[in-house]
Amino acid sequence: MDALVAKGSGKIAVGFGGNPKEKSAVRGGPSFELIFNIDHYLRKKGIRDNFELTFFAPMEKPGARMGKKALTATQKMFDKKNIGKRFGKKIKTFTEKGVLFEDGSELTSDITMFISAGTGSAILKNSDLTLSDSGFLKIDDYCQVVNHPNVFAIGDAAAFEGPQWAAKQGHIAEKMGEIAAYNIIKKEQNSHKRKSYKEYLSILCVMDTGTGASFVYRNDKKQVMIPLPIVGHWMKQGWGKYARWTKLKQFPKIV
Numbered sequence: 190m191d192a193l194v195a196k197g198s199g200k201i202a203v204g205f206g207g208n209p210k211e212k213s214a215v216r217g218g219p220s221f222e223l224i225f226n227i228d229h230y231l232r233k234k235g236i237r238d239n240f241e242l243t244f245f246a247p248m249e250k251p252g253a254r255m256g257k258k259a260l261t262a263t264q265k266m267f268d269k270k271n272i273g274k275r276f277g278k279k280i281k282t283f284t285e286k287g288v289l290f291e292d293g294s295e296l297t298s299d300i301t302m303f304i305s306a307g308t309g310s311a312i313l314k315n316s317d318l319t320l321s322d323s324g325f326l327k328i329d330d331y332c333q334v335v336n337h338p339n340v341f342a343i344g345d346a347a348a349f350e351g352p353q354w355a356a357k358q359g360h361i362a363e364k365m366g367e368i369a370a371y372n373i374i375k376k377e378q379n380s381h382k383r384k385s386y387k388e389y390l391s392i393l394c395v396m397d398t399g400t401g402a403s404f405v406y407r408n409d410k411k412q413v414m415i416p417l418p419i420v421g422h423w424m425k426q427g428w429g430k431y432a433r434w435t436k437l438k439q440f441p442k443i444v
């Protein structure tokens with residue numbers, strides 16, 4: 190990136206992929222954040238007009254899982270910031286020149302950043318645990334691995350079932366941890382009480398755009414998108430530092 194900026198012009202492509210067998214194993218948020226931040230960075234340097242930025246994804250409406258409001262706002266932002274779109278095209282391969290799509294068309298770029306969709310870890314594939322088609326741990330509503338009464342799985346390692354828009358996220362991993370612990374305790378107490386992770390599925394993100402951010406929340410009942418100009422960018426920066434410092438035990442955990 191530094192070399193391209195020093196050159197003063199170029200083409201940058203950013204995108205993400207989907208896993209048709211595991212719709213929740215997708216990670217689009219960071220790619221949106223990256224392209225908006227690259228746009229902001231180039232504008233600050235006064236060289237944005239010399240760069241061609243393009244966002245690519247195999248689905249027709251990337252970001253649709255965030256909800257209608259967020260999708261519309263994101264599309265508007267692409268147009269406002271003059272970011273090209275290549276949507277609904279399956280990716281065949283990446284080349285030195287850029288991205289080659291299955292329909293034979295090409296997207297030329299000097300830098301390509303792509304976040305692939307996930308599949309289960311090799312360690313799971315080599316285990317005797319019950320897996321989904323894409324290699325994640327198959328769990329019931331209570332986070333217990335199917336056919337393994339004493340094994341529970343939470344977070345990214347587990348195959349999510351539920352709404353089409355569900356996505357593997359940090360707050361869901363934490364909630365599943367609580368739920369799995371609760372269900373294990375109840376099981377040990379011979380109680381029939383159980384909690385289901387599906388009740389807590391939601392999308393929650395603060396999408397940083399460099400100049401601000403958008404707060405996005407979605408569950409089965411509501412879809413919220415709140416623009417946070419200027420302050421949102423600093424909130425996200427602050428959250429990153431808070432998360433890091435609390436993990437390193439350099440700052441007390443408040444939430």
Ligand SMILES: Cc1cc2nc3c(=O)[nH]c(=O)nc-3n(C[C@H](O)[C@H](O)[C@H](O)COP(=O)(O)OP(=O)(O)OC[C@H]3O[C@@H](n4cnc5c(N)ncnc54)[C@H](O)[C@@H]3O)c2cc1C
Pocket residue numbers: 216218219310312343344345346357358359360361362393394395
């Ligand atoms: C770039 C990016 C941005 C994201 N942004 C957001 C966001 O804004 N909001 C949000 O909610 N979520 C976000 N996520 C998703 C979130 O980070 C994950 O959903 C969450 O971390 C899942 O938690 P986990 O504990 O299941 O897995 P992880 O956090 O991946 O933890 C798994 C741990 O297991 C370790 N491990 C792996 N294999 C082995 C092994 N064989 N032996 C021992 N240890 C092993 C790994 O090193 C890792 O520490 C983002 C993810 C990425 C990559």
